[in-house]
Amino acid sequence: MTERPHLAAIGAGPAGLAATMAAASSGVRVTLIDSAPQAGGQFYRQPAAELRARRPQALHHQWGTWERLRDALAEGMEAGQVTHLTDHHVWLVEGQSGHFTVHALLGPEQEEAAAVVHADAVLLATGGYEKVLPFPGWTLPGVITAGGAQAMLKGTLAVSGHTAVVAGTGPLLLPVATGLAAAGVKVAALVESAQPMDFVRRTRALAAQPGKVGEGARYAAQLLRHRVRTLVHHTVVEAHGTERLEAVTVAALDRAGRVRRGTERRIPCDTLAVGHGMLPHTDLAETLGCRLDGPNVHVDAEQRTDVPGVWAAGETTGIGGAALALAEGHIAGYSAAARLNGAEPDPRAWAAAAKSRSSLREFFAALDTVYAPPAHWAEQVTDDTVVCRCEEVTGGAIREAVTDLGAGDLRTVKLLTRAGMGWCQGRVCGPAVAGLAGCAQAPGRRPFARPVPLGVLARAGEPEAE
Ligand SMILES: Cc1cc2nc3c(=O)[nH]c(=O)nc-3n(C[C@H](O)[C@H](O)[C@H](O)COP(=O)(O)OP(=O)(O)OC[C@H]3O[C@@H](n4cnc5c(N)ncnc54)[C@H](O)[C@@H]3O)c2cc1C
Structure with a gap:
């Protein structure tokens, strides 16, 4: 010792x-x-x-x-x-x-x-x-998270299919789309629900981070080089397939964040890499x-x-x-x-890091105001869409808990439907259940960060051997 x-x-x-x-x-x-x-x-x-x-x-x-x-x-x-x-x-x-x-x-x-x-x-x-919000078909094999696609590529050098759509919102979609394209995947579309030009107008945050501006320009050039079609202010409304993913339907959004009817188009693909922020x-x-x-x-x-x-x-x-x-x-x-x-x-030991921390925080706070899921995403969730995958709770069951049974907070929705009671303890479905139920998302208050075998729990209370 x-x-x-x-x-x-x-x-x-x-x-x-x-x-x-x-x-x-x-x-x-x-x-x-x-x-x-x-x-x-x-x-x-x-x-x-x-x-x-x-x-x-x-x-x-x-x-x-x-x-x-x-x-x-x-x-x-x-x-x-x-x-x-x-x-x-x-x-x-x-x-x-x-x-x-x-x-x-x-x-x-x-x-x-x-x-x-x-x-x-x-x-x-x-x-x-990653945060992932549900939509019809999101549980089909072939639908993965954007970060998951990136983690698979970096960690196993593997890609999950031949033709991908990368969708959702946030800057993480850029390295995912360009990374997949560089690895030989045909990226049929990058579908971003936000309007990135809104961010370009945040000149103060951008001026403080010229490196990030260059990074954005490099991604834009790579998207062009790989001929990736970029659809901004669009969203995926449905993933289609029988055994696995075969296509997605995407549509334009109006200013309020609602799907503009009549703008739907179907894109064939075997992979949908989707993420709605972190x-x-x-x-x-x-x-x-x-x-x-x-x-x-x-x-x-x-x-x-x-x-x-x-x-x-x-x-x-x-x-x-x-x-x-x-x-x-x-x-x-x-x-x-x-x-x-x-x-x-002595704060002088980290003066440079503190300066970069404050400008990066300002940059990401500005980014946060622009990159958000469409305000009316919940309208796409049909009653038979599974929202809590662990307990297989549908959108309809959550709506019923609110409208018919009077649930007014996440805990009551959970007690009435079992949404959030499974393996992930609401880490994945929590934001979706809160959005659908119209409740605030409260902290999880989970006693343990991981599922723990009972034997380990029992032994944790025993005195340690000398
Ligand atoms: C799946 C995924 C892919 C991403 N890919 C990119 C990308 O390609 N480009 C990009 O710019 N940004 C990417 N990001 C964002 C990126 O993670 C962050 O910008 C950056 O890595 C944050 O650094 P960090 O040290 O805070 O956390 P991380 O890099 O996330 O490191 C956290 C570490 O903590 C470990 N950990 C977490 N919980 C526990 C626990 N209970 N016990 C033990 N270990 C634990 C994890 O294994 C991880 O190694 C990605 C994020 C995710 C979630």
Whole structure:
């Protein structure tokens, strides 16, 4: 055992890696814990080693930054400053400043084996996940999430079909459409429900991030090169097929966000990659009692949550991309290290990161006002459309719970219909059920971040062997 203070960093994406490097370089011992088999998170997701990818950088942006992070992690591990636990799925963090216990399930199947890490402080860098709203046919094989298509491509070098439509809303659709096209998939259309020109008018946010403007222009050029038809202010109204996806119907939206009747057109495809934005992972923070600001974990200028000893960085504190995650992780790591070493942090150590954090936050706040699902998306959900996939609850059952049975909040809808009671515990269907029922989306308040086998739960309460 070492006397050095110990930080448990959960999440090895850009935020967790940047925090690990900053804390380790300041003399703190770091255990970096992640459910994935390799470091990188979503943005720097790496192909499985056994695939022996010859040019993994072909699927990535900012490869140089990844190489620096990867090499620094290897050096930190070699020097004994950093321990990297892969395939560890954290289901609970408990304790208080100076005495935290991190509980994880092991292996890709999250079988019964469990691990426990003790630490003086915790950094939550668990990122975000995709929001997908239902529409008729969305449960057909061949309909996948936009990020899922990207993760499959980066992690397994595989594509899910020959002809794809990429649809929904948000900037993530751009790397997905261009990535699939570059991998040889015919991208029949990119269907964006927002009006990106509205964003171009936000000159102040754009002027502060010239790099992002260049990134957008590069994506536009790639779409042109691959002849991807881009339909803005359009939405997918239905996915068709018997055994699996065969086509989608897309339609234009009016200014109010309603489908303009008569504009429907059918596009043959075997893959629909669809996403309606991202949501932060907040389960671990909520169990620890951290305050949320809307859907995000609340943090101060040092990336501290309001629970002493708990820092948070990256998309768990708000959706904002990899560069913002890096800046926040850097600040969190330096702050945590200084405080664990008993010193008052010197903000000059992260002045550049703080500057980039504030302009990136401003940029993504502006983006957020433009990229949103169509206001009247729920009108496309027919009564027989499955909304909660785990419990197979339809749109009709949710409407009935509200109109006939008087449910006025998400919890009552759940009790009356079982929507949100299954494996995902409402993480996937929560926004859809709230939208259909016309209720506010309350925090999930799930005691555990992952489904936990009963045997593991029973043993978690037993005293640990010496
Ligand atoms: C599926 C998907 C694909 C994406 N693809 C792109 C893309 O191609 N281009 C782009 O610009 N942006 C992409 N994004 C957005 C991108 O994730 C962020 O911009 C960036 O990676 C955020 O960094 P982060 O460190 O906050 O989180 P992440 O990179 O998401 O890293 C979080 C890490 O935490 C781990 N984790 C989460 N919960 C637990 C837990 N309970 N126990 C253990 N480990 C846990 C995850 O395995 C992950 O490695 C994608 C997002 C998603 C969800």
